[in-house]
Amino acid sequence: MQKCLIVVNGFYINENVQYKIERLREEFASLDVQVDVKDSITLLTKTDGNQLFLNVQDYDFCIDMDKDHYLAKALSMLLPMFDGYEGLTTSDDKMESILALYQSGIQSIKTITAPLCYVPPKEEDIKRFLDQVENEFGYPMVCKDCHGSLGKQVFLIHDREELEKHYRQNYEKEHLYEQFLKKHQGHDYRLMVIDGEVIACMERINENDFRSNIALGGKGKDVTDTISQDIKDMAIKVCKVLKLDYAGIDIGLDDNDSPVFIEANGNAFFTEIEKVCHINVARKFALMAVNKISKQK
Helix, strand or coil: CEEEEEEECCCCCCHHHHHHHHHHHHHHHHCCEEEEEEECCCCCCCECCCCECCCCCCCCEEEECCCCHHHHHHHHCCCCECCCHHHHHHHCCHHHHHHHCCCCCCCECCEEECCCCCCCCCHHHHHHHHHHHHHHHCCCEEEEECCCCCCCCEEEECCHHHHHHHHHHHCCCCEEEEECCCCCCCEEEEEEEECCEEEEEEEEECCCCCCCCHHHCCEEEECCCCCCHHHHHHHHHHHHHHCCCEEEEEEEECCCCCEEEEEEEECCCCHHHHHHHCCCHHHHHHHHHHHHHHHHC
């Protein structure tokens, strides 16, 4: 029997995490794989420079649902991971993802990152930066934390007053500003990709928010068999470039109705897309992991 370690955050586990754990446990059990779940407080990243003190030698592979970069790096030195460390950490940072796709032929939304600032900024420097952002995008514009999920760290900025207030509250964080897709606000596609194949596609529409996220009131519709091939091809290519074995890729339409990359979600949740598309995502994930581990032996 093979053994799989699932790693979760030690401080917070929501319903989507619980659903994913139970579904994976169920599907792995049918493939004769035992699943153990440990949190990041139990699996502290400890090292003396010569040794990693992580008690994971009994496991064949790991699924990291926490995305703590240091713990993920340590685990990747000892176990095969799905997703791998590089894909997981790149996709966890929205700006890193966009930069990694540079010159890949994948169109993304026009974006400006907030420059590193670790001291209270001078007024003239705030003005110098925000003038450029304002001139580039106008209003409204979108601001995002580089790390975040479920749409909770995504904000719509309507005017200079809101822009300045948001920047002053967040200048120490890694964050970015991007063009607002006026024609397709509250609308995008979530494509689930496993081992280079699109297995499920869900159109997300939120009539009450510019963000399409299901967690914020968006509604999902199964478009697996009807979505255009160019959108599927973009999702597959994103995963190839970002080195993702498994991901939820979000793709929108720009104001010319052309596909545009929004973000990649390594180790994405699949609560809603399983229900909407009636596709056993957990089974396909488990089969992918077991097959890859078998080929490595």
